[in-house]
Amino acid sequence: MKKILALIGSPRKLGNCEIVAKMISGQIKEPHELNLLRISDFNIKLCRGCYMCLIKNKCPLKDDLGLVIDAFAEADAFIVAAPTYCLGANASLKLLADRILFFYSRNAEIWGKPAVGVGVAGIEGKEGSTKLQIDSFMTLFQMQIKASEILYGAMPGEAALEDANKPLISGLANALFNDPVKDSAPGCPLCGGDTFRFYENNRVRCMLCSNEGKVDTSGLFPVFHIGTSSHELLLTQQDALSHGQWLQQMKQKFGEDKTKLKQVTRQYADMGSWIRPLEKTDTGPERRGQRGKNG
Numbered sequence: 001m002k003k004i005l006a007l008i009g010s011p012r013k014l015g016n017c018e019i020v021a022k023m024i025s026g027q028i029k030e031p032h033e034l035n036l037l038r039i040s041d042f043n044i045k046l047c048r049g050c051y052m053c054l055i056k057n058k059c060p061l062k063d064d065l066g067l068v069i070d071a072f073a074e075a076d077a078f079i080v081a082a083p084t085y086c087l088g089a090n091a092s093l094k095l096l097a098d099r100i101l102f103f104y105s106r107n108a109e110i111w112g113k114p115a116v117g118v119g120v121a122g123i124e125g126k127e128g129s130t131k132l133q134i135d136s137f138m139t140l141f142q143m144q145i146k147a148s149e150i151l152y153g154a155m156p157g158e159a160a161l162e163d164a165n166k167p168l169i170s171g172l173a174n175a176l177f178n179d180p181v182k183d184s185a186p187g188c189p190l191c192g193g194d195t196f197r198f199y200e201n202n203r204v205r206c207m208l209c210s211n212e213g214k215v216d217t218s219g220l221f222p223v224f225h226i227g228t229s230s231h232e233l234l235l236t237q238q239d240a241l242s243h244g245q246w247l248q249q250m251k252q253k254f255g256e257d258k259t260k261l262k263q264v265t266r267q268y269a270d271m272g273s274w275i276r277p278l279e280k281t282d283t284g285p286e287r288r289g290q291r292g293k294n295g
């Protein structure tokens with residue numbers, strides 16, 4: 001039996017994300033087991049950007065990331081559900097996405113699984129970048145994106161009551177183990193992304209795959225002509241692995257440029273004073289950490 005992992009971005013128990021994920025599962029015809037993972041239940045620390053995961057194949061942060069990776073590895077398919085907070089997906093997806101390089105070490109167990117994404121916003125039209133962020137999350141984890149949608153509903157359970165959400169939920173349920181939903185809206189010919197940045201001379205960049213091209217607006221709908229770049233990040237699993245190897249090569253380049261870089265960074269070491277968080281002491285109450293130099 002297939003195992004579906006529903007990643008729930010909302011910290012709210014029995015909130016819209018959780019309920020919608022369960023509704024999607026309830027309408028999937030293939031027999032499956034539904035497992036749910038609320039990201040905020042886990043202690044996931046911020047990536048420190050040390051690259052030890054690539055260089056030494058281990059992460060110095062002590063947290064629950066390993067448990068999350070195990071859950072990803074065990075799943076056959078994903079439902080990614082996140083609420084809109086402040087015009088974007090809430091921070092939980094980004095917290096995991098920023099640890100992506102550590103997931104590379106187990107890419108064979110994790111990548112290439114089908115997924116549907118769903119964002120829930122409280123006010124119609126005020127989802128901001130939520131869909132792009134959910135699509136980016138699924139792309140980063142090399143999931144096969146079958147479909148993604150934005151639903152509306154503010155109070156817990158409201159998304160289940162809204163009639164307009166019902167066909168979207170059914171569509172997501174049908175898509176997970178079937179062909180990707182064909183979107184009639186104009187999109188990136190490379191990745192299917194539907195968010196763009198526009199520049200002079202009809203130049204355009206897809207915000208999902210970061211590739212560039214031109215947009216033709218002479219017809220009824222804009223048509224995007226976008227080509228691959230010399231450094232692809234995400235279009236294929238090989239791109240992602242090549243990017244990982246490129247990052248590893250940066251280690252050697254860092255060795256070569258170290259002296260030059262040190263000269264630059266040293267100039268900024270003593271500038272300004274840092275405001276520190278409270279420090280716990282053994283002897284007395286918490287006190288503010290000393291203002292200090294250099295981070």
Ligand SMILES: Cc1cc2nc3c(=O)[nH]c(=O)nc-3n(C[C@H](O)[C@H](O)[C@H](O)COP(=O)(O)O)c2cc1C
Nearest residue numbers: 010012015016017083084085086087121122123126
């Ligand atoms: C801190 C915060 C910020 C929010 N910002 C937005 C927003 O920018 N746009 C919007 O449409 N809804 C916003 N909402 C509403 C939520 O998207 C909405 O209540 C949603 O149903 C929450 O999903 P949940 O029940 O799964 O937590 C915000 C909610 C919170 C708590």
